[in-house]
Amino acid sequence: MTGMTAEVMTPKEVETAKEAAIAPKFVTKGVDVYYAEKQALTNVSLDIETNQVTSLIGPSGCGKSTYLRCLNRMNDTIDICRVMGDILLDGADIYSREMDVVHLRARVGMVFQKPNPFPKSIYENVCYGPKIHGIAKNKAELDDIVHTSLQKAGLWNEVKDRMHEPGTGLSGGQQQRLCIARAVAVQPDVILMDEPCSALDPIATAKIEELIDELRVNYTIVIVTHSMQQAARVSQRTGFFHLGELVEVGETEQIFTNPKDERTQGYITGRFG
Amino acid sequence: MNSHPTPSAGAIDAKEAGRRASEAIAASLKGRYAAEKRFRAYGIAAIVFAMLCLATLFVTIIGTGLPAFTQTMIRLEVTLYPQDIDPDGNRDPAVLSRANYRKLIQQSVLDLFPEVTSRRDKRALMALISPGATFDLRREVMDDPSIIGQRVSLLVHASDDADQLEKGHIDADLPESERRLNDKQIGWFERLKERGLVVTRFNTTLFTNGDSRSPELAGIRGALMGSLFTMLVTLALSFPLAVGAALYLEEFAPKNKWTQLIEVNINNLAAVPSIVFGLLGLAVFLNFFGMPRSAPLVGGLVLTLMTLPTIIIASRAALKSVPPSIREAALGVGASKVQTVFHHVLPLALPGMLTGTIIGMAQALGETAPLLMIGMIAFIVDIPGGPLDPATVMPVQIYLWSDLPERAFVERASAAIMVLLGFLVIMNALAVLLRKRFEKKW
Numbered sequence: 105m106t107g108m109t110a111e112v113m114t115p116k117e118v119e120t121a122k123e124a125a126i127a128p129k130f131v132t133k134g135v136d137v138y139y140a141e142k143q144a145l146t147n148v149s150l151d152i153e154t155n156q157v158t159s160l161i162g163p164s165g166c167g168k169s170t171y172l173r174c175l176n177r178m179n180d181t182i183d184i185c186r187v188m189g190d191i192l193l194d195g196a197d198i199y200s201r202e203m204d205v206v207h208l209r210a211r212v213g214m215v216f217q218k219p220n221p222f223p224k225s226i227y228e229n230v231c232y233g234p235k236i237h238g239i240a241k242n243k244a245e246l247d248d249i250v251h252t253s254l255q256k257a258g259l260w261n262e263v264k265d266r267m268h269e270p271g272t273g274l275s276g277g278q279q280q281r282l283c284i285a286r287a288v289a290v291q292p293d294v295i296l297m298d299e300p301c302s303a304l305d306p307i308a309t310a311k312i313e314e315l316i317d318e319l320r321v322n323y324t325i326v327i328v329t330h331s332m333q334q335a336a337r338v339s340q341r342t343g344f345f346h347l348g349e350l351v352e353v354g355e356t357e358q359i360f361t362n363p364k365d366e367r368t369q370g371y372i373t374g375r376f377g
Numbered sequence: 378m379n380s381h382p383t384p385s386a387g388a389i390d391a392k393e394a395g396r397r398a399s400e401a402i403a404a405s406l407k408g409r410y411a412a413e414k415r416f417r418a419y420g421i422a423a424i425v426f427a428m429l430c431l432a433t434l435f436v437t438i439i440g441t442g443l444p445a446f447t448q449t450m451i452r453l454e455v456t457l458y459p460q461d462i463d464p465d466g467n468r469d470p471a472v473l474s475r476a477n478y479r480k481l482i483q484q485s486v487l488d489l490f491p492e493v494t495s496r497r498d499k500r501a502l503m504a505l506i507s508p509g510a511t512f513d514l515r516r517e518v519m520d521d522p523s524i525i526g527q528r529v530s531l532l533v534h535a536s537d538d539a540d541q542l543e544k545g546h547i548d549a550d551l552p553e554s555e556r557r558l559n560d561k562q563i564g565w566f567e568r569l570k571e572r573g574l575v576v577t578r579f580n581t582t583l584f585t586n587g588d589s590r591s592p593e594l595a596g597i598r599g600a601l602m603g604s605l606f607t608m609l610v611t612l613a614l615s616f617p618l619a620v621g622a623a624l625y626l627e628e629f630a631p632k633n634k635w636t637q638l639i640e641v642n643i644n645n646l647a648a649v650p651s652i653v654f655g656l657l658g659l660a661v662f663l664n665f666f667g668m669p670r671s672a673p674l675v676g677g678l679v680l681t682l683m684t685l686p687t688i689i690i691a692s693r694a695a696l697k698s699v700p701p702s703i704r705e706a707a708l709g710v711g712a713s714k715v716q717t718v719f720h721h722v723l724p725l726a727l728p729g730m731l732t733g734t735i736i737g738m739a740q741a742l743g744e745t746a747p748l749l750m751i752g753m754i755a756f757i758v759d760i761p762g763g764p765l766d767p768a769t770v771m772p773v774q775i776y777l778w779s780d781l782p783e784r785a786f787v788e789r790a791s792a793a794i795m796v797l798l799g800f801l802v803i804m805n806a807l808a809v810l811l812r813k814r815f816e817k818k819w
């Protein structure tokens with residue numbers, strides 16, 4: 105594919121990534137999810153490697169979002185949703201009694217499909233997380249966090265003169281990067297992204313993809329995407345979902361060049377989906 | 378693939394069908410436009426009718442009520458004979474307050490018309506002056522006893538009949554028995570006018586006095602204060618209760634049979650006739666808890682019951698209109714449920730909640746029936762100083778006055794309606810303003 109893919113996929117980089125990933129960040133075993141009586145996920149077992157980008161692909165309605173939302177227990181907000189199986193973050197069961205959901209969500213940030221900045225100023229959008237978690241001790245520290253987060257999200261230069269203007273006044277792509285900055289500001293271990301580029305134009309998309317690649321150094325990233333190219337460009341590992349099952353997971357290169365399962369083959373070549 | 382040199386039979390059919398469809402559309406257009414015109418005409422007719430009704434209402438109310446904003450006064454020269462007021466000369470307030478000021482007023486009026494001698498004529502003459510003159514004079518003397526012995530000039534209220542005469546509401550052409558002032562009285566009043574003793578001024582009494590048996594002394598102050606205290610109690614109770622209930626139901630309560638039952642009941646409560654809340658207030662607050670009758674506190678409690686469903690429903694709608702993506706965003710960065718609601722959802726829903734509250738309060742401000750049940754309809758002269766004092770409210774005052782035979786009272790009822798409408802318009806404008814001001818785009 106493009107030069108960018110080649111860059112991401114250099115064997116050396118894969119090696120370093122592997123070295124860094126001593127243990128997987130998330131280990132999920134036999135995850136079943138039901139919406140009322142309807143089963144949305146069946147026996148999904150998937151490891152999310154540390155400091156890698158894992159992309160989840162699959163046809164619409166196959167349960168990618170559902171799986172992603174299990175990882176930070178966002179499914180708790182849906183009354184009818186039941187999650188079964190083991191989901192371990194650094195070896196700790198996130199659905200156990202000891203796991204505090206607020207703490208979990210501080211460690212596992214999320215970026216949504218539609219940019220959803222708070223209808224407040226850009227500054228307040230970014231500083232909200234650190235503020236409620238008491239991460240910053242004083243105003244100067246808070247300013248610092250906001251600055252670095254916006255810089256990491258590649259938005260600093262565009263908004264540094266309008267920090268106190270509403271975040272909703274930014275363009276779609278800028279809003280999405282603001283949401284990434286907001287997630288980054290809490291200093292999570294993992295960032296979940298559910299189709300973060302689906303509402304964006306190619307240029308904004310390229311920016312965010314670049315960003316994901318940079319963020320990988322410090323964060324573990326799971327991204328749901330409908331774009332095969334995007335998955336190939338940004339991720340090191342790819343999981344393919346179909347009808348609520350995880351059909352295949354492996355190195356992105358292997359999935360795209362040499363899929364083991366017929367269904368994967370069919371999907372990536374565009375025969376269904 | 379398909380490379381026929383001539384259009385196929387199918388293509389010709391399609392063309393023909395297209396042409397026919399287009400003709401059919403053209404034929405139907407006329408009817409459609411006519412229907413649109415008709416519908417528009419109905420709409421305009423409905424609006425015109427509504428505006429006409431409204432205009433009639435305003436014209437009658439303002440036409441009747443406007444004269445009540447002016448009051449005819451009569452200037453009297455009163456000699457304060459010390460032997461009548463303070464025979465002992467030690468300025469004892471108890472003695473001063475008991476003195477016969479009526480006699481002094483009467484004397485000063487009679488001085489103007491020396492020819493009036495018979496008791497009957499004297500009484501008829503005095504009927505031009507409001508009984509309030511006596512109290513005015515007493516107040517003057519009590520405030521400054523040093524004027525005793527002097528001759529003071531005093532502006533006193535004309536009686537309601539004299540006031541009506543001055544405003545042209547008494548027709549001198551009618552037979553004497555059919556009007557409230559006889560020929561002599563009209564003649565005396567004309568003489569007062571000739572001497573320049575009749576003054577018309579803005580009716581401040583209307584805004585400073587409580588109710589009175591004499592129309593010229595009756596004011597809306599008491600009812601206004603009663604309404605104010607009642608509304609304060611209502612607002613202080615219903616807003617936090619309703620917002621709390623709405624927040625709980627919308628954000629925290631599990632969606633199950635119980636919450637559904639509660640929801641249905643709240644909606645039903647909003648449709649309960651207000652008099653039922655009055656009966657409830659009578660039974661619970663007055664008879665069971667033994668709270669004072671006629672008190673704004675109880676009125677406020679009853680109106681709280683009445684407005685709660687309105688505000689709860691409006692608040693829930695406001696909460697529902699906050700996009701779920703905002704909640705997800707907050708939860709996503711690790712805000713707790715309570716933080717999500719209070720930092721993000723509530724501020725966005727607040728304008729809608731306030732709008733609902735103002736509309737509920739406006740409803741409560743115009744409410745009469747439930748307050749009748751708890752005795753806020755008594756004749757109360759004193760202006761209430763707090764929510765426990767007996768009081769009446771504006772709509773009840775209007776009801777009381779419009780029921781009285783004197784034209785002056787009916788006028789005052791219309792004036793009170795104008796004041797009440799003014800408040801309602803201000804409140805509704807505030808609601809609209811809030812909605813416009815805080816309307817957020819996301």
Ligand SMILES: Nc1ncnc2c1ncn2[C@@H]1O[C@H](COP(=O)(O)OP(=O)(O)OP(=O)(O)O)[C@@H](O)[C@H]1O
Nearest residue numbers: 139144162163164165166167168169170171182184
């Ligand atoms: N809130 C919900 N209530 C009931 N069923 C749901 C809910 N959310 C998802 N589902 C069902 O669960 C299944 C998986 O949905 P999910 O949103 O995970 O799919 P997806 O792979 O993210 O699809 P897409 O690519 O279109 O976003 C679908 O069949 C969907 O109908």
Ligand SMILES: [Mg+2]
Nearest residue numbers: 168169170298
């Ligand atoms: Mg999805």
